[in-house]
Amino acid sequence: MWFWRMGTDMGIDLGTATVLVYIKDKGVVLKEPSVVAIDKNTNKVLAVGEEARQMIGRTPGNIVAVRPLRDGVISDYDITEKMLKYLIRKGVGKRRISAPKVLVCVPSQATEVEKRAVMDAARNSGAKTVYLIEEPLAAAIGAGLDISQPNGSMVVDIGGGTADIAVISLGGVVVRSSIKVAGDRFDEAIIRYIRSKYKLMIGDRTAEELKIAIGSAFKGLRDLSMPVKGRNLITGLPDLVDVTTEEIRMALQEPIRIIADSVHSVLERTPPELAADIIENGILMTGGGALLHGLDKYIESETGIAVHIAEDSVSCVANGTGKVLNAFEKLDMSMLDMEVQLIEK
Structure with a gap:
């Protein structure tokens, strides 16, 4: 059972890749990957956030590391709710407190069904009142x-x-x-390119590492290379190839x-x-x-x-929710058009 204490308003950037939790007057207190590790046999949550991310592609058959948000919206409601409960509790520390007001960011063209799913998940995770704000506005x-x-x-x-x-x-x-x-599509494009050119299968984490370490969207800005390990699709054995910045740029051409x-x-x-x-x-x-x-x-x-x-830039949306929370009395939170209208005193 949760016990309520005033002054714990929260802003949540519920991202596909990362969840950031902002607590009023404290700032961003938590930044964790949007990943949950589940035991399929018992449906028990084994890990959330960075600990669960480390398990992606490395778990035994009964354990799955899942990302409950896809393309900016909730794809698995129950797991999202469990993840939010865990992260909110971790964000506020050992004291058993909850948030009377929670401000959650959503994509600018989220459907009414998607908006309602976010609001319900936040309420069931300990929020008394839930408001939504468009991500670019919060950013x-x-x-x-x-x-x-x-x-x-x-x-x-x-x-x-x-x-x-x-x-x-x-x-x-x-x-x-x-x-x-967005970022996930960048990773998928890199995976497809490496598979097509080198007949090498790599995972999401390796693709993300390539993107960050040597990737570039604009020709001539970088000239780097990186050894990449994966599974050769022809021999079925582990293999190693060198990938260059120019190759990553070519892979990313379509999404950018x-x-x-x-x-x-x-x-x-x-x-x-x-x-x-x-x-x-x-x-x-x-x-x-x-x-x-x-x-x-x-x-x-x-x-x-x-x-x-x-x-x-990573924390802009979460910091935006914080600024809104800190100036809440000046704002009219519109639940219909999802915008925050500034009101003059």
Whole structure:
């Protein structure tokens, strides 16, 4: 049984790859991979977060390491609820307390069913009241943008499951797009490329390591190589190949092109006055996917607009929920359109 104590409001960035928990007046207290290890025989949770991530691809038959969120939304409700309960308890420490208010981020074009699943999971994990906020809006606030002004700001938030692109003005989202192409799709593209060229099967973790260590989205910015171990699909035996930055760039061409096209589409639908502001101020990139080497240069070359990567881009969304919580009395949380409307005193 949970015991309630006031002053424990929480913001949760419920990401496909990572969950971040923000506690009011304390900041981001937890950052864990969105992975849960389950014993299939007993349906018992064995590990959550980084400990469970280490088990991916390495578990015996009765243990499965699963990611309960796919493409930015809940794919396994029961496991998501168990993961949230564990992470909230870990975030608040040993005291048995819960959060009277929880603010959860969702993709900008989440369906009503997806929104309801997030709210129900948060409530069943110990929240008394649940509010939702669009990820690009929270990212903009977390990055320090003053979204209350009548100026256009463009945010491209690239996470693990979705890339959310939004033009924000006067505290609301004017134009939005959410695509299910982000960090996970980068990893899948690398796996397919290595399998096709070298007939070598590698796992998600190896693909992510390649992406971070030697990957690049823009030609000529990096010239690195890395030995990669995997299973040879022809012999069935372990094998080793050297992979270069240029090969990773070629592997990533399709997903980064889709993101650039989506940014282009949002710009086409942006009102002229706001488009002029974006040309002047540039595009702000947030999220873990924004850290792909050279992605900012790639989007800049495709749009002709300067692109800036937010400081601490991984935590921007979580920090945005924190700023909203800390100024809650000034905000009207709209449950219908998922936007946070700023109200003048």
